[in-house]
Amino acid sequence: MTILTAIPIPAPSAPGPGARNGSGHRFDPDRRWAASLELEFQLRGSELQASTALTRVRHHGPLRVQRPFYPEGRRGCCHVYLLHPPGGLVSGDLLQIDVSVANGARALLTTPAAAKLYKADSHGVAWGQHTRLSVADGATLEYLPQETIAFDGSRGQQTTTIDVADGGRCLGWEILALGRPASALPFASGHLEQRFLLTRQGRPLWQERQLLDPQHRRFSGHWGQGGATVQATLWAVGLEDAGDAVTLLRQTLPATTRWAVTYRRGVLLLRYLGRERNEAWALCQQAWELLRPTLTGQPASIPRIWLT
Incomplete structure (x- = not known):
């Protein structure tokens, strides 16, 4: 029997003096509202009956998971939905997500809806979201969050750090929409920073830093963002025949x-730069459906939450 432990992470120590309300939250430029989530997946059971189990959950603040799902069968990939009930990040929010997949385990993580990055407050306090993914030898992780929408005036930093052991496999994406053009609310001010670091057995393979500032000439220049309002990056590591995978995608x-x-x-890196959120999502989903059999030996199994 698998025992799932949910252990609250102790709240961080109180900050220094400053304006607070009755609950202790700060409302000055030094405030921080932190939330964190740690997940660990392991292979449990005998060799013939082994299945992936979510064996450890630690959380602090408004970050949770629903119960694990097994749409591919009990011995198939374990699907888990990451929940952030507020639905978005405001000034001072700090989210930390740590995911570890042990030898032989297979996990797929997604979210129930798009994440929102709201306009910074009058102090210009930034938000932060930091994701760390660790994939052991023989393990597989698919990290497929729904898109992120940055409102005009949003300020913050988003980092994604992935370490894949030799023999591990990982596929994931990040889809970012800037502003809400359909509502005539473009991303006209603000400052976003994205950082990616992917290592293989601790060796850096892909490292990237991107600044998104609509006031900078790079944002509208054809040599930079080119005025595009939607961008996406899909990565895959652990493909046995990457040449055939690239050809398949291109064809x-x-x-x-x-x-x-x-x-x-x-x-393998797939990049999208355009103006259509639905187009970016459809492109990444189709690429995942094409790559998954090559990466995991199994056809794509669409998370139910995407269909609701």
Whole structure:
């Protein structure tokens, strides 16, 4: 029998003097509202009956998971939905997500809805979201959150750190929409920073830092963002025949100039730069459906939450 432990993480120590309300929250430029979530997946049971179990959950603040789902069978991939009830980040929010997948385990993580990055307050206090993914030898992790929408005036930093052991496999994506053009609310001010670091057995394979500032000439320049309001990055590491995977994507995905795929140093990267959130999502989902059989030996199993 698998025992799932949910252990609250102790709240961080109180900050220094400052304006507070009755609950102790600060409302000055030094405030921080932290939330964290730690997940660990392990393979449990005999060799013939082994299945992936969510064996450890530690949380603090408004970060949770629903119960694990097994739409591919009990011995298949374990699907888990990451829940952030507020639905978005405001000034002072600090989210930390740590996921570890042990040898032989297979996990798929997604979210029930798009995340929102709200306009900074009058102090310009930034938010932060930091995700760390660790994949052991023989393990597989698919990290497929729904898109993130940055409201005009949002300020913050988003980091994604992935360490994959030799023999481990990982596929994931990050889809970012800037502003709400359909509501005539463009991303006209604010400052976002994205950082990615992917290592293989501790060796850096892909490292990237991107600043998004609509006041900078790079944002509108054809040599930079080019005025695009939606961007996406999909990564895959652990493909046995990456050359065939790249060819498959190039021959099968819609023939537009808004995406490109490369393979270097063991990492496949698919990039999208355009203006349509639905187009970016459809592109990434189709690429995942094409790559998953190659990466895991199993056809894509659409998370139910995507269909609701």
